[in-house]
Amino acid sequence: MKLIALPGVYSPQDDTALLAGALHREVLPPGARVLDVGTGSGALAVAAALRGAEVTAVDISRTAVWTARLNARLARRRIRVLRGDLTAPVSGGTFDLVVSNPPYVPGPFDAPPRRGPARSWEAGRDGRLILDRICREVPRLLRPGGVFLLVHSALSGETPTLAGLRAAGLRAETLERAAVRFGPVLRSRQSWLCREGFVHPRDESEELVVIRAERTR
Template identity: 50%
Template sequence: MMLIRPPGVYRPQADTRLLVDALNEADVPRRSRVLDICTGTGVVAIQSARARVASVTAVDISRSAVAAAWLNSRLRGLDIELILGDFRKVLHGRSFDVIVTNPPYVPTAVEGPPRGIARCWDAGHDGRSAIDALCRLAPQLLSSTGMLLMVHSAMCGTDTTLTRLRQVGLKTAVVARTSIPFGPVLRRRADWLLARHLIHTGQQHEELVVIRADRP
């Protein structure tokens, strides 16, 4: 899919494809209200809208990402609601039947909020700052029959995500996996990740997972 992607906006890659495949296999009902958190170029929101669901809402903290998602959706004649802001703050009082998300999940040694393009992937020392927020918010954002699909690296703790979603009352499972070579960011951080026991000696690949959480 050809997409407009301004500087500073996440480039769709293996994690995006894995999430889209999981969404397609989920057989989303057409009446669904879909929310795409951390939409980036809007590619997952676009795939959702093409399924002729009831509505699609996409949110991102980056102005460039929201602009890109708006252009990419409108060029395809798709009506997607775009929201600029932190998903932790801008969705209160709303609920959705399907939530899809490719959040930042790369561990970083940098203190404080990430800046620039690093906002697309940096997520605290354990890579879980966005993931844990999503786990906490999921019960508030999901409808009574809602479903969440989240992709992230196993480096962040697959079992931790499963546990935290179960703790808030959701039924969870890993529905997709793939292994990919380290990209430039992880290669640069390999020594630091090894020192924190987030990877093992000689590791050059990371496992990506898609976790599904449903109302029981």
């Protein structure tokens, strides 16, 4: 279905589609409880709700919360959309599946902006400002047998993500890879990325990875 993205809210792109595909192929138990961390437009939350799951979505942006609620209504699905910082609004809860397409773009900033659309992608100088937090916080929300699906750029470090999730007691693997052409953000800072060693001057694409991590019984 078509989704609405209000001004300042991240519009579904290649990373969203890649993660949605992994979500579609994941086997869900009847009445599955699903959490979408950093929901943005609510695309992944809606995708899970369309499969009959009981869905909770979280975003720190008020506009994203409004957008996700609007898209849930357009899809005629009931989704609980909460405003808050990553997993804080659902602390103490447990889920069968957690999905996340967080900010992961490396950039020449020590901290992400406090407002505006760039908050959807800026992730500090190594691209892991949010990823490392997610790897620490999400495992405690998984039920036994629960699964975490995460998408991000390989520029931000595939190995640290796998290591962090495994250190938290999960069985983690890279589920999918896809090469996509640089978008406007990466093109605008390609010189900086080259200087920092993230890309080569002739690079025109990045690799996206979907990580699957499971809490074994």
